[in-house]
Amino acid sequence: MVSLSNSVLFPLATSSGFTSNGFSRPFRFARTINWYSSDKQKEEPRNVLCACMAPSPNLRSEESFATKFEDSFKSEDLSRVREPEGDSDVLIECRDVYKSFGEKHILRGVSFKIRHGEAVGIIGPSGTGKSTVLKIMAGLLAPDKGEVYIRGRKRVGLISDDEISGLRIGLVFQSAALFDSLTVRENVGFLLYENSSMPEDQIAKLVTESLAAVGLKGVEDRLPSELSGGMKKRVALARSIIYDTTKEAIEPEVLLYDEPTAGLDPIASTVVEDLIRSVHTKGQDAVEKPGQIASYVVVTHQHSTIRRAVDRLLFLYEGEIVWQGMTHEFTTSTNPIVQQFASGNLDGPIKY
């Protein structure tokens, strides 16, 4: 399976199954594709893999989830935070994860769990490693030390074809790096064109519906270069929510959004935030239904995104999760790091 430029959906991927053009099947689009994973890292076009695994789901209802978290994260001091009992609904867990780039020690013992039904935000100062955490969760980067568990099973290194399907993880990258030589229709429908047996007119219909869901109409035949930055982001989101409707049941899916509203005007941000909420299906409704986002994680700096699209927050600072709590607890926190970040004050423990 293939991951795409700005949005990625990756049920199963094989490190060995890719051809020289980066795709495991004869490629329908003959034009050259350049893919860059982010603005920060202009990289060579590359193959990105993904996928997942896991035991059969034993997932709890939305109600029990909500109750657990209300109870569990009242306290903001990490040493006092109680973990909810039972881990049967944990979809992704990072346990004591370390990651360095050369001399830069970015992550220094990051631990957290993403449970079925959750809408989690990761916040923290710039350059603190939030995108790195997402890439490690997605299996695009391997931790130097520590473990990533996908539905209770330890992932070994990067994603590989040895793994058993059981959870789809999608990553919507920070930049709007669509395939520049493909039309919007081809970009949004890419996975279906390449990996499904759906007829092209059916895919085209789904593309139009996905675009409509993000507030775009009549752009199917345009190239990315003919779109504004905000429109490109929305096209990428449309691609992240499209799915094969001919499948009866698939694994639950976790979507990871890297700054989905950065650079958008306030109204476009609201459209995207509401879309993120709308594709999220909690509880039993999300179990083994195609196209349902069981949980999602958003890296963001935007207050509106935190308010509208996130229920629980993880605060990453100096390589560790220094605070976590429900969104409504963020602004009333007495943690000096959180207080400084929430107020934007120059004085405080965070030094720039």
Ligand SMILES: Nc1ncnc2c1ncn2[C@@H]1O[C@H](COP(=O)(O)OP(=O)(O)OP(=O)(O)O)[C@@H](O)[C@H]1O
């Ligand atoms: N592939 C890489 N090679 C070298 N350094 C990297 C790589 N990826 C990230 N970094 C560095 O790791 C640090 C953390 O980057 P990351 O993008 O995860 O931070 P972030 O918290 O998401 O930042 P921002 O909020 O500004 O987007 C930065 O100093 C970045 O330059």
